[in-house]
Amino acid sequence: MCQTLSVRDDLQDLPVLLLSAARALVDGIDTGVRARGFTDLRPAHGFAFVRLSGTGATVGELAEHLEITKQAASQMADELVNKGYVERRPHPSDARARLLVLTAKGVACTRAADAAAEETLRPWAEALPAGQLAALRAALLRLATPGRIRPTW
Amino acid sequence: MCQTLSVRDDLQDLPVLLLSAARALVDGIDTGVRARGFTDLRPAHGFAFVRLSGTGATVGELAEHLEITKQAASQMADELVNKGYVERRPHPSDARARLLVLTAKGVACTRAADAAAEETLRPWAEALPAGQLAALRAALLRLATPGRIRPTW
DNA sequence: CAGATTTAGTCAAGTAGGTTGACTAGATAG
DNA sequence: CTATCTAGTCAACCTACTTGACTAAATCTG
Numbered sequence: 001m002c003q004t005l006s007v008r009d010d011l012q013d014l015p016v017l018l019l020s021a022a023r024a025l026v027d028g029i030d031t032g033v034r035a036r037g038f039t040d041l042r043p044a045h046g047f048a049f050v051r052l053s054g055t056g057a058t059v060g061e062l063a064e065h066l067e068i069t070k071q072a073a074s075q076m077a078d079e080l081v082n083k084g085y086v087e088r089r090p091h092p093s094d095a096r097a098r099l100l101v102l103t104a105k106g107v108a109c110t111r112a113a114d115a116a117a118e119e120t121l122r123p124w125a126e127a128l129p130a131g132q133l134a135a136l137r138a139a140l141l142r143l144a145t146p147g148r149i150r151p152t153w
Numbered sequence: 154m155c156q157t158l159s160v161r162d163d164l165q166d167l168p169v170l171l172l173s174a175a176r177a178l179v180d181g182i183d184t185g186v187r188a189r190g191f192t193d194l195r196p197a198h199g200f201a202f203v204r205l206s207g208t209g210a211t212v213g214e215l216a217e218h219l220e221i222t223k224q225a226a227s228q229m230a231d232e233l234v235n236k237g238y239v240e241r242r243p244h245p246s247d248a249r250a251r252l253l254v255l256t257a258k259g260v261a262c263t264r265a266a267d268a269a270a271e272e273t274l275r276p277w278a279e280a281l282p283a284g285q286l287a288a289l290r291a292a293l294l295r296l297a298t299p300g301r302i303r304p305t306w
Numbered sequence: 307c308a309g310a311t312t313t314a315g316t317c318a319a320g321t322a323g324g325t326t327g328a329c330t331a332g333a334t335a336g
Numbered sequence: 337c338t339a340t341c342t343a344g345t346c347a348a349c350c351t352a353c354t355t356g357a358c359t360a361a362a363t364c365t366g
Contacts, residue, residue: 010278010286010287010290011270011271011274011275011278011286013290014270014274014278014289014290014293015178015182015270015274016203016302017290017293017294017297018171018174018175018178018293019175019178019179019302019303019304020293020297020298020299020300020301020302021171021175021293021296021297022171022172022174022175022304023297023298023301023302023303023304023305024296024297024298024301025168025171025172025296026172026304026305026306027298027301029168030306042306043305043306044306044323050169058343058344059343059344059345060342060343060344068323068324068325069324069325069326070343070344070345071324071325071326071344071345071346072323072324072325074344074345075323075324076323091343094332094333094342094343095331095332095333096331096332096333096342096343096344097332097342097343097344098343098344117164117167117168118164121164121167121168121296122164124295124296125163125164125167127295128292128295129288132288132292133163133164134163135282135285135288135289136167136288136289136292137163137166137167137170139281139285139289140167140170140171140173140174141170142277142280142281143174143177143178143274143277144170144173144174144176144177145173145176145177145180146173147173148173148176148177148180149169149172149173149176150172150176151172151175151176151179151304151306152176152179152196197352211314211315212314212315212316213313213314213315221352221353221354222353222354222355223314223315223316224315224316224317224353224354224355225352225353225354227315227316228352228353229352244314247313247314247361247362248360248361248362249313249314249315249360249361249362250313250314250315250361251314251315
């Protein structure tokens, strides 16, 4: 019962802590990406890049990933095309659809984001006792809803 | 060096994991709050409630906490007043300012949010090995920027 | 203590990023 | 082959924010 109380106490401020940590991470990545010269992007675009990197995606798939309408996703795609991060290609197997693919600049930007993320997290991870990082990953993995990254609030 | 590689690997997907966990938590709280009858609020309002609970706050203080302009904070305050969660009182020591305070309904709502948060996190916390929860808290505490909760992306 | 400056809050207008609804061109099912 | 469904876009609108202008109260200064 004492154990139960302690769990309850630890639970108390965990929401604030978790949100604050997420916020700190996003701020860190955003700062690092800007410092690397990509000043015309905001964190929201990063969530799109996650889906587009690799084989690319259609507007509909991007919309689903971001949990917004196809119209909004199409608008964001326009913006990323205009800024040179994304290219619209004909879809190989469906003439209605078009494949959104990262340009070289887009790929460079994702590399910058990865570097910024590591830069943000490494000192923090290294300050943790041995093995804690893996444990933390495992714990977060349990709580996380796979695929749902983008906050909607 | 093998150690370094392992840290690097664990770091790799931590951003996604952390954001996904934060998202799952907010979704859980939102669902729980709605289930308890508060259907006219969105997660964004919760960040305001955090600051208003206790002694209350002025519009300016709320704006600072949410990192938005005073005008936007004032607008949100209007909305919360109209919906019966908040009351505008004369400020005890400054006739220009007005104190925003939670009504009984507002307090009930924060209790509902606390219950929803615990409901969301408890089964997850209980599945963790003994002591992991405290370690997680400590780790998040290091990463977190105090006070900055609300995501801006 | 009188006048100048700062601060708390609001009003009004503009903007960014989403929404719903209507539509076209191409894919797919009967 | 026709009918229906699906990918995407255009247009109008909505909402939560922004910037700018202002009033009233507090505070600073000589």
